[in-house]
Amino acid sequence: MKLTEHFKLEEFTHSTTASRLKINNSVPTDLMPNIQLTAIKLEFVRKALGQPIIITSGYRCPALNARVGGVSTSAHTKGLAVDFHSSFGSPKQICQRLIDAGVQFDKLIQEHNQWVHIGFSPTYNRQQVLTAVKQGGKTIYLNGLV
Ligand SMILES: [Zn+2]
Structure with a gap:
């Protein structure tokens, strides 16, 4: 099902973990407006990067979310965040570009130099920027792009 010009619903629900564990990760009807909003916001992300983005984790039903920690x-x-990467560049370069381009987001996280997490709010987007790093086996979040 097509949501916007470049994004399909399947990109938000696809999960290898869910498939493997036979978890039904389909989006409940009441969360569809959030998914639609996220897809619209992601068009701005895509435009700022000038490259397609590959969503590695979009919607997570509570069972799937628990399994992935x-x-x-x-x-x-809530259908309001995705993890992604892009051939545009490294996660840090992607985050920097989105900030420079004035893309709206609630939370942008450069995750372990491996992927980007971007979250949106239907009401107020805080433009919060964090960097996730491992410290003593635990993930901690530092302010800004580190
Ligand atoms: Zn995430």
Whole structure:
């Protein structure tokens, strides 16, 4: 199902973990407006990068979120966040470009130099920028791009 010019619903629900564990990761009807909003916001991300983005994790139903170790309040469970990468460049370069281009987001996280997490709010986008790093086996979040 096509949501916007470049994004399909399947890109938000696809999960190798869900497939492997036979978890039904389809989006509940009441969360579809959030998914639609995220797809619209991601068009701006794509435009700022001038490159396609590859979503590695979009919507996560509570069962899937628990299995991948996400916090229970994760914006992924509301359909308001995606993890992605892009041939544009490294996660840090992607984040910097989105900031420079004035792209709206609630939370932007450069995750372990491996992927970018971007979350949106239907009401107020805080433009919060964080960098996730491992410290003593635990993930901690530093302010800004590190
Ligand atoms: Zn994420």
